Amino acid sequence: MQNNLLIKYIKKKNPKGxxxxxxxxxxxxxxxxxxxxxxxxxxxxxxxxxxxxxIWESIDGYDRDKNTFKNxxxxxxxxxSINYRKKYLAKYEQTEINNEIYYIDKxxxxxxxxxxxxxxxxxxxxxxxELFIKYYIEGYExxxxxKTNKTNVTNLYSRLSRGRKKIKKTLNYKEI
Numbered sequence: 411m412q413n414n415l416l417i418k419y420i421k422k423k424n425p426k427g428x429x430x431x432x433x434x435x436x437x438x439x440x441x442x443x444x445x446x447x448x449x450x451x452x453x454x455x456x457x458x459x460x461x462x463x464x465i466w467e468s469i470d471g472y473d474r475d476k477n478t479f480k481n482x483x484x485x486x487x488x489x490x491s492i493n494y495r496k497k498y499l500a501k502y503e504q505t506e507i508n509n510e511i512y513y514i515d516k517x518x519x520x521x522x523x524x525x526x527x528x529x530x531x532x533x534x535x536x537x538x539x540e541l542f543i544k545y546y547i548e549g550y551e552x553x554x555x556x557k558t559n560k561t562n563v564t565n566l567y568s569r570l571s572r573g574r575k576k577i578k579k580t581l582n583y584k585e586i
Contacts, residue, residue, distance in 0.1 A: 413479045420469045428466060435480065439487045446491030450498055457494045461487045533580040538573045541566065 416434065419427025443457050464486050472482050527547065531539045544550045545566075552563045559566075 417469060417472065417479065420466060423466075428462065431462065431465065431483075435483055438480070439483060442484050442487035443491045446488055447495055450495060453494050453498055457491055458487075460494075461490045464490060530577060530581070533576050534573050538569055541569055542573060545570065 412430070412434065416427055416430045419430065421427075439461055440454070440458055443454055443461065444451075447454055447457060461483075465483055468486075472479065477485075527543075531542055534542065541555065544555050545552065552566050556563045556566055
């Protein structure tokens, strides 16, 4: 009986229906999401909100002759969670440390590396900074860089050597 009222409210887009849904089924939705997301706990709340929104938007698709309301919302929660898992695991790298599995955000690691590189190269002038990035990070050949900058390879080797000494001196100074 209570499910009928809940469904009726949601179909009429009455917010009271969502309150009832959360009160009656919030725990089971959270449980299904948590179970299927696994270690991606950072996305749990977002996924639950998407499940609730999906129920709100697709309530007309519920058919009481095919399934119970509880099973229907659990199926929505399950498939939303699986989609989240696929979506977000693609941007994570899995690594194992001391027999425990960790997921590392590739974009975050890339951002941190870029910040570290910028900090290290801060002591160089703009042209030398570009040279270091092209040669050491982007992997360009010195011949190619020399051609682009209209200089010779020997000059670039000298600039790289001076730059490395400058970086070493700066890093040693920071440690003291």
